Amino acid sequence: MGKTIFEKIWDAHVVATEKGGIEVLYIDRHFIHEVTSPQAFSELEKRGLPLFRPEQTVATADHNVPTWNQHLPIPDPLSRKQVNTLEENCRKFGVTHYGLGHPHQGIVHVIGPELGITQPGMTIVCGDSHTSTHGAFGTVAFGIGTSQVAMVMASQCLLLNRPKKMRITVNGQTGPGVFPKDVILYIISKLGTGGGTGHFVEYAGDVFRNMSMEGRMTVCNMSIEMGARGGLIAPDQTTFDYIKGRKFAPSGEAFDQAVAYWKTLPSDEDAVFDTEYHFDAADIEPMITYGTNPGMGIKITGRIPQLDEVSSKENFRKSLEYMGLQPGMSLLGKKIDHVFIGSCTNSRIEDLRLVARIVKGRRKAANVQAMIVPGSRQVADQAREEGIDQVLREAGFQMREAGCSACLGMNEDKIPPGEYCVSTSNRNFEGRQGPGARTFLVSPLLAAVIALEGRIVDARTYAELADVL
Amino acid sequence: MEKFTTLQSTAVPLLIENVDTDQIIPARFLKATSREGFGENLFCDWRYDSNGQARPDFVLNNPLYSGKILIAGRNFGSGSSREHAAWAIYDYGFRVVVSSFFADIFKGNALNTGLLPIEISESFLQQLLSAVHANPKTLFRVDLENQELAVPDRGLSETFEIHPYKKMCLLNGYDDIDYLISLKDRILAFEEQKPA
Numbered sequence: 001m002g003k004t005i006f007e008k009i010w011d012a013h014v015v016a017t018e019k020g021g022i023e024v025l026y027i028d029r030h031f032i033h034e035v036t037s038p039q040a041f042s043e044l045e046k047r048g049l050p051l052f053r054p055e056q057t058v059a060t061a062d063h064n065v066p067t068w069n070q071h072l073p074i075p076d077p078l079s080r081k082q083v084n085t086l087e088e089n090c091r092k093f094g095v096t097h098y099g100l101g102h103p104h105q106g107i108v109h110v111i112g113p114e115l116g117i118t119q120p121g122m123t124i125v126c127g128d129s130h131t132s133t134h135g136a137f138g139t140v141a142f143g144i145g146t147s148q149v150a151m152v153m154a155s156q157c158l159l160l161n162r163p164k165k166m167r168i169t170v171n172g173q174t175g176p177g178v179f180p181k182d183v184i185l186y187i188i189s190k191l192g193t194g195g196g197t198g199h200f201v202e203y204a205g206d207v208f209r210n211m212s213m214e215g216r217m218t219v220c221n222m223s224i225e226m227g228a229r230g231g232l233i234a235p236d237q238t239t240f241d242y243i244k245g246r247k248f249a250p251s252g253e254a255f256d257q258a259v260a261y262w263k264t265l266p267s268d269e270d271a272v273f274d275t276e277y278h279f280d281a282a283d284i285e286p287m288i289t290y291g292t293n294p295g296m297g298i299k300i301t302g303r304i305p306q307l308d309e310v311s312s313k314e315n316f317r318k319s320l321e322y323m324g325l326q327p328g329m330s331l332l333g334k335k336i337d338h339v340f341i342g343s344c345t346n347s348r349i350e351d352l353r354l355v356a357r358i359v360k361g362r363r364k365a366a367n368v369q370a371m372i373v374p375g376s377r378q379v380a381d382q383a384r385e386e387g388i389d390q391v392l393r394e395a396g397f398q399m400r401e402a403g404c405s406a407c408l409g410m411n412e413d414k415i416p417p418g419e420y421c422v423s424t425s426n427r428n429f430e431g432r433q434g435p436g437a438r439t440f441l442v443s444p445l446l447a448a449v450i451a452l453e454g455r456i457v458d459a460r461t462y463a464e465l466a467d468v469l
Numbered sequence: 470m471e472k473f474t475t476l477q478s479t480a481v482p483l484l485i486e487n488v489d490t491d492q493i494i495p496a497r498f499l500k501a502t503s504r505e506g507f508g509e510n511l512f513c514d515w516r517y518d519s520n521g522q523a524r525p526d527f528v529l530n531n532p533l534y535s536g537k538i539l540i541a542g543r544n545f546g547s548g549s550s551r552e553h554a555a556w557a558i559y560d561y562g563f564r565v566v567v568s569s570f571f572a573d574i575f576k577g578n579a580l581n582t583g584l585l586p587i588e589i590s591e592s593f594l595q596q597l598l599s600a601v602h603a604n605p606k607t608l609f610r611v612d613l614e615n616q617e618l619a620v621p622d623r624g625l626s627e628t629f630e631i632h633p634y635k636k637m638c639l640l641n642g643y644d645d646i647d648y649l650i651s652l653k654d655r656i657l658a659f660e661e662q663k664p665a
Contacts, residue, residue: 015659016652020633024652026659036551038502047646064500078500085502129550129574143574145552146504147581147644155649157656161632163573193487194544197573227547229573261664293487293547315486315542408549410496417519429491429548431514 002268004165005234006200009140009265013123015157025160028122029056030152031108032095034086035063035410036127040150041089053156054094058117061086061099062107063128066412067373067400070100079411093153106376106402109133109344113217114378116246120235120262125152130344130426132223135232136216137239138265140200142230163229164274166199167267170207172281176469177460180215181346181424181443183207184222185287187279189297196228199275202267203233207281213242214350221345222426225294234266286459288331289428289441291319296428300446300458303330322430323438324418331440331456335367338421339451340433341444342373342400343407346424349379351444356388357468358448359395365454370397371413373405397451409434422450445469470583472642476564476611479536482601483528488541489548490575494557496549507553508560529561533605538565540597545586546575555582565611567618569594580635581644585611587618593627600625613640 003011015024030053032040037059044051051057064079074080083100090097098104104111109130112118118134124141125131127149134141144158151158168187188195201223208216216233223231240259243249250258285299296319298304306327310316320327341347341355352374364370372392374380380402383389389399406413407425409432415421417436424447428439440456445468449459459465498510515527523530539558545568546554555578558566564584569591571579579586589597600607600620610619613636619626631639638644649656 012663016655018634022632022634024649024655026656026663035499039504039552042503043646049646049650063496076500082500082502127550127552129548131550143550145550145555145574145578145581147552147578151645151649154646155652155656157649157652159634159645159649193547194570194572197544197570224548224574227544227572293489312486314484318485408491408496410499427489427491427548429489431495432491435495435514435519 001272002270004267004271004273005138005202005232005265006140006165007271009121009123010162012121018159022159022161024157025123027125027152027156027158029058029112029117029124031112031124031126031131032057032059032149033063033108033126033128034061034082036146037089037149038082038085039146040153041093043150044093044153049154051093051095051153056156057095057153058112059086059090059095059097060105060108060111063404063408064411065100065403067403067405070401076412103377103381106378107344107347107404109221110348110375110379113137113213114246114376116243116249119243119249119258120239121265125158129224130221132228132230133217133221133344135220135223135230136213137243138232138235138262140230140232143224163200164198166196166201166228166275166277167273168201168203168277168279169205170279170281171205172207174207174281174284177286177445178284179443179445180211180218182287183284184219185289185294185297185441186284188222188226188294189287190279191226191277191295193225193293193295194227196223196226199228201228201231203231208233209236212350213238214348217348218345222294225426235262286443286446288446288456290323290325290331291316292322292428292430294426294428294441297441301332303328332458334420334456336422336440336450336455337368337419338415339368339370339447340406340421340423340425341371341447342375342405343425344375344404345426346444347373347375347379349382351424352379352383352388353386354444354468355448356391358445358465359397359452360391362395362452364396364451367454368451370451371400371406372397373400374402376402406433408432409437422447422456470638470642470644473564473583473585473613473639475613476537477608478538479606480538480540480597480601480609481528481534481536482598483539483541484598486542487544487547490546490551490554491548493546493554494551499551499553504556505560507557508562511557511561537563538567538609538611539563540567540594540601543568543570543591545571547572550574550578552578552582555579555584559584567594567597580639583639585613585639587611587629589618589627589629596625
């Protein structure tokens with residue numbers, strides 16, 4: 001029987017199999033950030049242990065940083081202490097650190113790929129659930145807790161139960177205005193927030209083959225939102241072209257050798273999955289969430305379900321009450337207060353280019369505060385080079401510096417209680433963007449058009465957007 | 470990690486499904502660089518209003534309910550990988566979380582924290598909830614060695630699954646770091662033979 005890409009990578013990293021089937025998995029790359037690493041470093045210190053493989057560890061500050069005036073000391077003392085602690089720990093333990101002000105600083109899941117650190121066939125972990133992003137390159141990448149961060153620091157290994165294998169195939173052609181974000185929001189709306197639990201997902205079919213690397217990252221990023229351990233897409237020419245020439249990618253002969261190996265990774269024809277789903281691309285339309293988990297999504301032209309159409313009635317009621325919405329209503333025309341374009345889901349140069357194309361020469365609606373936060377310093381620099389930042393500023397967007405920003409309500413960037421935010425991020429949980437904040441998750445296309453209109457609209461109804469759709 | 474063998478306690482019922490880790494501990498409380506003190510902000514935005522006043526309708530503020538066991542709706546712990554969620558539950562005083570379905574990362578984090586996640590059938594979960602609602606002083610008994618959760622007064626019990634390795638760790642208070650370090654020679658040999 002053939003193997004799936006997941007099995008090929010996993011099997012190549014098993015150091016030992018213990019009683020009861022638990023496996024010792026070797027980790028190629030470990031990304032760390034300021035929020036989930038300090039207690040792990042303390043654990044090493046408490047036990048008098050060195051960091052086993054500092055050269056396979058990369059650190060950056062992203063979750064708890066302000067997104068302006070990054071050249072100044074961080075105003076909040078707790079945030080400043082946490083960011084400084086990361087810097088000190090990295091110095092002490094010999095870890096490369098891309099801190100604030102460094103040209104490689106940015107959201108950990110944006111910088112790994114753009115620096116060429118993320119490569120097919122690797123095992124990658126980080127104390128962050130969106131580590132699944134790196135799966136876009138055909139890696140086994142997943143989020144871990146702080147105790148596990150300490151384990152990887154101490155041994156470059158983890159003790160794990162092998163997840164089950166799921167394949168989600170989407171074939172056919174998506175319609176106008178459908179972006180990778182819509183594809184993954186559609187899938188999550190079908191499977192629910194627990195539908196992937198216990199599984200590692202492979203995305204297969206025309207729709208993912210035809211996506212750019214940025215689009216694939218958006219899809220794999222949100223695998224965790226259906227509970228999956230991770231999600232990946234087999235590497236192909238698109239992947240190789242993206243990696244070639246990047247700072248830490250192999251070059252010359254080593255690159256060719258690497259590509260030859262990467263080409264052996266895709267799942268064998270006769271590989272077997274524990275669970276399979278098939279969707280038709282033609283059924284996918286631009287999506288928006290209405291509730292308080294990413295599975296509560298509808299087509300932009302759709303209606304919020306009626307109470308009798310949902311199974312978890314109490315949760316549904318509680319969600320709609322939090323959101324200030326009614327069962328059965330359409331979201332079209334709903335006035336909104338904020339637009340946030342950023343996060344590890346949608347803050348890459350491709351996203352910024354798309355937004356700039358839409359808002360060029362126009363002005364955001366007066367009732368909207370629009371914020372755009374590049375995923376990394378490199379994205380910000382490129383946006384400046386291409387004149388994108390100028391276009392966005394002229395349209396009334398606040399152009400910020402790199403970080404996780406208003407995705408998670410941790411740093412200074414928060415949405416005020418009760419206000420509505422249309423967001424390109426990944427989670428619409430209660431309070432996710434700040435206590436009482438109400439989040440609608442959408443693609444960067446919808447976010448840009450909604451920023452201009454000040455209310456929820458279907459971008460496909462604008463004739464002047466025909467060439468971007 | 471503290472050892473866990475058996476526990477007899479009353480329980481706190483949390484009748485909500487899909488409790489995500491942002492509810493368990495909102496991100497704005499993750500700025501600490503140590504593991505202690507997160508219990509104070511456990512379920513903060515459900516427990517307190519925007520003025521910091523306790524919301525009387527939230528179960529942790531209801532004096533009828535207390536104990537070291539939290540019983541929650543299905544898909545508990547979804548979302549962020551923050552282990553701080555498990556730390557907050559533990560720091561508050563819980564030692565066991567019972568649900569009919571746990572998110573993967575949360576379950577692993579709980580086990581690494583010394584907090585026992587017990588996954589039971591949906592029907593047993595409903596029986597437990599009705600028991601605690603009928604009498605908040607109902608005693609629950611957890612026996613890790615025999616992998617059993619019981620309500621002795623009502624003659625109810627169900628066994629639960631736990632990986633034998635994780636069970637051994639909890640029973641003895643071991644964690645994975647010591648074990649992984651003991652494998653150092655094998656890890657070095659693996660690195661030796663692994664293609665670059």
